Amino acid sequence: MATTDVGLHEAAGRDERVPVVNNMSIQVATVNGSGSQSSNTVLLRSIFQMGVPVSGKNLFPSNIAGLPTWYTIRANKDGYVARKKEIDFLIAMNVETARDDVMSLDPGAAVLYDEPLNLRSLRDDLIFYSVPYDKLVATVCPEAKLRKLVKNMIYVGVLAKLLDIEMGEVEKALRKQFAKKVKAANLNFAAAQAGYDYAVATLTKQDPYRIERMSKNQGKIIIDGNSASALGCVFAGCTVLSWYPITPSSSLAESMIEYLKRFRIGPDGKATFAVVQAEDELAAIGMVIGAGWAGARAMTTTSGPGISLMSEFAGLSYYAEIPAVVWDIQRVGPSTGLPTRTSQADILSTAFLSHGDTKHIMLFPSSPHECFEIAMDAFNLAEQFQTIVFVMSDLDLGMNNWMSDPFPYPEKPIERGKVLVKADLDKLGTFSRYKDVDGDGIGYRTLPGTQHPAAAYFTRGSGHNANANYSEKPEDYEKNMERLQRKFDHARSIVPAPIIETASNAEIGIIAFGSSHWALTESRDQLRDEHKLATDYLRIRAYPFANEISDFVRSHKRVYVVEQNRDAQMLSLLKLDLDNDLVPKLRSVAKLDGLPLDARSVTDEIVAMEVK
Amino acid sequence: MATTPAAPKTNRLGLAVLDYRGSKTTLCAGCGHNAISERIIDAMYEMGVQPERVAKLSGIGCSSKSPAYFMSRAHSFNSVHGRMPSVATGAVLANRSLMALGVSGDGDTASIGIGQFIHLMRRNLPIIYIIEDNGVYGLTKGQFSATADLGSTLKSGIANELPPIDTCELAISLGATFVGRSFSGDKRQLHSMLKAAIAHKGTVLLDVISPCVTFNDHEGSTKSYKYAKDHEEPLQDINFIPSFENIEVEYDAGTTVEVTMHDGSRLRLRKLEEDYDPTNKIQAITRLNQAKEREELLTGVLYVNTTAPTFLDMLNTADEPLATLPASVVRPGREVLEQVMEELR
Numbered sequence: 001m002a003t004t005d006v007g008l009h010e011a012a013g014r015d016e017r018v019p020v021v022n023n024m025s026i027q028v029a030t031v032n033g034s035g036s037q038s039s040n041t042v043l044l045r046s047i048f049q050m051g052v053p054v055s056g057k058n059l060f061p062s063n064i065a066g067l068p069t070w071y072t073i074r075a076n077k078d079g080y081v082a083r084k085k086e087i088d089f090l091i092a093m094n095v096e097t098a099r100d101d102v103m104s105l106d107p108g109a110a111v112l113y114d115e116p117l118n119l120r121s122l123r124d125d126l127i128f129y130s131v132p133y134d135k136l137v138a139t140v141c142p143e144a145k146l147r148k149l150v151k152n153m154i155y156v157g158v159l160a161k162l163l164d165i166e167m168g169e170v171e172k173a174l175r176k177q178f179a180k181k182v183k184a185a186n187l188n189f190a191a192a193q194a195g196y197d198y199a200v201a202t203l204t205k206q207d208p209y210r211i212e213r214m215s216k217n218q219g220k221i222i223i224d225g226n227s228a229s230a231l232g233c234v235f236a237g238c239t240v241l242s243w244y245p246i247t248p249s250s251s252l253a254e255s256m257i258e259y260l261k262r263f264r265i266g267p268d269g270k271a272t273f274a275v276v277q278a279e280d281e282l283a284a285i286g287m288v289i290g291a292g293w294a295g296a297r298a299m300t301t302t303s304g305p306g307i308s309l310m311s312e313f314a315g316l317s318y319y320a321e322i323p324a325v326v327w328d329i330q331r332v333g334p335s336t337g338l339p340t341r342t343s344q345a346d347i348l349s350t351a352f353l354s355h356g357d358t359k360h361i362m363l364f365p366s367s368p369h370e371c372f373e374i375a376m377d378a379f380n381l382a383e384q385f386q387t388i389v390f391v392m393s394d395l396d397l398g399m400n401n402w403m404s405d406p407f408p409y410p411e412k413p414i415e416r417g418k419v420l421v422k423a424d425l426d427k428l429g430t431f432s433r434y435k436d437v438d439g440d441g442i443g444y445r446t447l448p449g450t451q452h453p454a455a456a457y458f459t460r461g462s463g464h465n466a467n468a469n470y471s472e473k474p475e476d477y478e479k480n481m482e483r484l485q486r487k488f489d490h491a492r493s494i495v496p497a498p499i500i501e502t503a504s505n506a507e508i509g510i511i512a513f514g515s516s517h518w519a520l521t522e523s524r525d526q527l528r529d530e531h532k533l534a535t536d537y538l539r540i541r542a543y544p545f546a547n548e549i550s551d552f553v554r555s556h557k558r559v560y561v562v563e564q565n566r567d568a569q570m571l572s573l574l575k576l577d578l579d580n581d582l583v584p585k586l587r588s589v590a591k592l593d594g595l596p597l598d599a600r601s602v603t604d605e606i607v608a609m610e611v612k
Numbered sequence: 613m614a615t616t617p618a619a620p621k622t623n624r625l626g627l628a629v630l631d632y633r634g635s636k637t638t639l640c641a642g643c644g645h646n647a648i649s650e651r652i653i654d655a656m657y658e659m660g661v662q663p664e665r666v667a668k669l670s671g672i673g674c675s676s677k678s679p680a681y682f683m684s685r686a687h688s689f690n691s692v693h694g695r696m697p698s699v700a701t702g703a704v705l706a707n708r709s710l711m712a713l714g715v716s717g718d719g720d721t722a723s724i725g726i727g728q729f730i731h732l733m734r735r736n737l738p739i740i741y742i743i744e745d746n747g748v749y750g751l752t753k754g755q756f757s758a759t760a761d762l763g764s765t766l767k768s769g770i771a772n773e774l775p776p777i778d779t780c781e782l783a784i785s786l787g788a789t790f791v792g793r794s795f796s797g798d799k800r801q802l803h804s805m806l807k808a809a810i811a812h813k814g815t816v817l818l819d820v821i822s823p824c825v826t827f828n829d830h831e832g833s834t835k836s837y838k839y840a841k842d843h844e845e846p847l848q849d850i851n852f853i854p855s856f857e858n859i860e861v862e863y864d865a866g867t868t869v870e871v872t873m874h875d876g877s878r879l880r881l882r883k884l885e886e887d888y889d890p891t892n893k894i895q896a897i898t899r900l901n902q903a904k905e906r907e908e909l910l911t912g913v914l915y916v917n918t919t920a921p922t923f924l925d926m927l928n929t930a931d932e933p934l935a936t937l938p939a940s941v942v943r944p945g946r947e948v949l950e951q952v953m954e955e956l957r
Contacts, residue, residue: 240705290669449707
């Protein structure tokens with residue numbers, strides 16, 4: 001039995017008599033490979049099914065089994081889904097980290113721990129509940145070797161009781177999780193029930209946290225960004241996927257393979273796609289470029305180290321003008337860095353990837369919904385502009401579960417760009433591959449296999465003229481590079497426009513992108529409610545920068561650029577693009593510790609700079 | 613044996629040799645690569661391959677420039693050093709109706725490109741992969757490549773101290789299904805081998821010794837014209853009978869191996885060596901190693917397998933080119949998206 005004296009609660013400012021409803025963050029500390037992922041997903045889904053906005057962040061090691069891992073679930077009635085730094089409820093399952101986990105809590109937080117860990121003595125300003133997991137699991141799971149996997153489901157039941165999560169929803173979530181594995185579902189539910197029963201019989205509620213049914217999630221789905229991206233690529237008509245396994249992008253390719261096998265087999269039983277697990281990232285991008293050259297919608301997915309390896313091919317795509325789509329699910333570098341942690345630190349290296357004068361279109365999705373939609377944009381842009389397009393996702397967006405509105409069916413047509421077919425050549429007689437016929441910098445191409453004697457041209461990464469002939473002439477080189485610049489500038493008005501949210505009379509502007517969006521949404525409310533700072537907000541969705549971005553900076557006194565890297569990479573890119581008089585307005589909130597961005601950190605930094 | 617009839621002015625498609633020509637070569641006069649380009653032109657012309665159906669792919673180097681010098685009516689892609697295999701793979705995946713012709717060099721293949729080369733050979737992708745093999749880097753002025761023989765010398769007299777990579781041996785052991793070695797100076801053999809390559813379905817690897825007249829044709833080089841002529845040991849006398857030439861000629865089954873190709877063409881290999889069986893992988897590899905010990909330039913069809921599934925068979929790719937499948941085929945319907953959304957609720 002847990003005992004806590006009442007005076008302590010008052011000191012901690014979290015009186016149990018004032019319930020905290022639908023506003024908490026729960027952290028499960030465990031070891032990886034222990035099957036806790038199922039339990040955490042069930043917990044997340046149970047809260048989701050009760051109509052309470054919820055998010056889950058998996059903080060895992062680069063390891064298969066035995067190292068510490070933390071899963072944070074945040075339930076928030078106002079819909080804030082960014083990571084929250086403060087933990088309200090700790091579920092301590094890992095003997096290795098339990099001490100540190102407990103010591104880092106704010107006073108008044110609750111701890112649910114495995115009885116033998118005996119954590120109660122560590123602090124006297126927390127609420128402790130203990131559970132004899134091994135004893136409980138033995139009663140529901142006679143098979144000793146399965147106990148390790150089932151044990152974690154017990155805390156789901158205990159928590160359901162303590163937080164008022166309905167067991168009916170736990171069972172529903174659990175049956176969804178285990179799908180057709182009825183035996184496993186039954187066993188796991190018995191474990192959850194045992195936890196629930198134990199809590200009913202033994203634990204006295206002392207913490208103020210409660211989940212209460214709401215109706216905020218009607219029709220919503222739960223999906224991770226990588227699955228959403230994969231689905232988007234399937235609906236964008238991607239036909240060739242070549243990839244090399246790398247965390248955190250592998251799950252994009254893997255879910256795409258599943259979707260392709262389900263939905264893209266023709267009536268004749270044959271695949272309307274080709275997937276190759278390449279020998280490395282060089283080959284992965286090489287295949288994409290070969291396929292793009294031959295007219296397929298081709299893509300690869302990777303992370304920072306893969307991007308580095310693809311550098312040479314990126315330049316070829318830019319200069320020889322070949323469509324390609326690359327997903328960069330960013331993780332922490334440099335080098336191997338923190339391979340299982342999130343970042344937005346590939347911005348500059350990707351913008352100019354390769355040697356010589358190169359620059360590339362980049363797209364920045366901020367939600368699974370946008371991952372899905374931006375997939376259509378990525379393929380359309382790659383083919384319209386005959387160039388490589390990078391989609392800059394990240395580990396937080398890609399691998400964590402997010403609530404989302406269901407994705408509407410894509411209404412945008414599949415744009416194949418300027419491709420001349422036999423009938424066109426019959427009319428034209430001839431064509432010049434790299435001639436700027438329309439003044440937008442984009443030439444017309446033909447696909448290999450076009451049955452016309454004038455269809456062929458020679459594609460090369462070496463100097464060439466408008467007719468695709470080899471040329472080292474200074475004027476040919478210059479003209480070609482100027483055209484490529486024109487093409488890139490033309491993209492400004494075609495790429496996804498920024499999203500602007502305004503407050504009234506705000507003199508402060510904030511610019512952010514990608515997964516930082518969720519911390520920003522919350523931070524802007526904090527700035528407004530706690531510091532009376534009204535802010536306007538522009539979310540960048542693409543590079544090259546649309547003109548609205550420059551207008552936004554111009555119309556604000558100070559503009560904070562928020563990003564998840566050390567070197568203020570997006571701010572640097574903006575500096576290169578904006579008029580000189582606008583540059584002094586930019587202020588950097590650049591932060592990277594590998595964890596998803598939280599609102600408080602952003603708020604604190606902006607406030608500190610505002611005070612100065 | 614049939615004597616080859618005089619070539620008609622046009623082939624079975626009604627095209628003239630001129631329709632298979634390319635731009636004027638910019639390689640050195642006497643370069644082996646030019647002879648190979650000529651053989652490709654003749655073979656494609658005689659086999660009646662529609663030039664627009666061919667996709668020429670190459671890496672970087674003297675050899676990789678050569679696709680500009682034949683078949684201008686075919687699309688061509690001079691890509692990245694050592695990475696032609698991946699580019700070619702992508703192109704074939706995108707459009708399986710293309711006939712991929714990869715041209716590479718020994719540096720492009722066996723040094724910088726060995727990784728992609730090896731993995732290409734494993735997949736049995738339908739492609740003709742020609743290595744124009746001269747043992748040196750020509751375009752950077754005569755450094756050794758990884759196919760240079762042990763003890764072979766540069767013009768400066770420096771001897772190669774590392775053992776060569778045998779691309780044919782690798783190709784055979786890894787899964788290529790038509791592997792041959794030839795010599796750019798052996799016009800007749802290379803010609804027949806190329807025609808058989810065109811008829812083959814799967815990965816063809818032809819390593820063609822192609823002397824570099826500028827940097828590696830001296831005394832002491834094992835990739836010179838003289839050395840190749842003096843040391844060539846042909847395994848067979850090769851005769852290729854295309855499917856569309858209805859010639860019936862008796863042959864002695866004791867001395868000649870006949871291989872029926874996918875399109876019905878027949879490859880007749882009159883054995884110059886007793887008991888050499890080109891369908892026997894292990895024997896092929898053993899014989900290549902013997903040749904190395906004996907300092908022979910072993911040429912001919914080293915290995916052929918006409919029954920192995922290709923990469924496209926393995927992937928079960930649609931019959932129509934993926935590149936041009938209509939939106940109605942590649943974008944699933946509304947009910948599919950609704951089904952997925954329901955599963956995620």
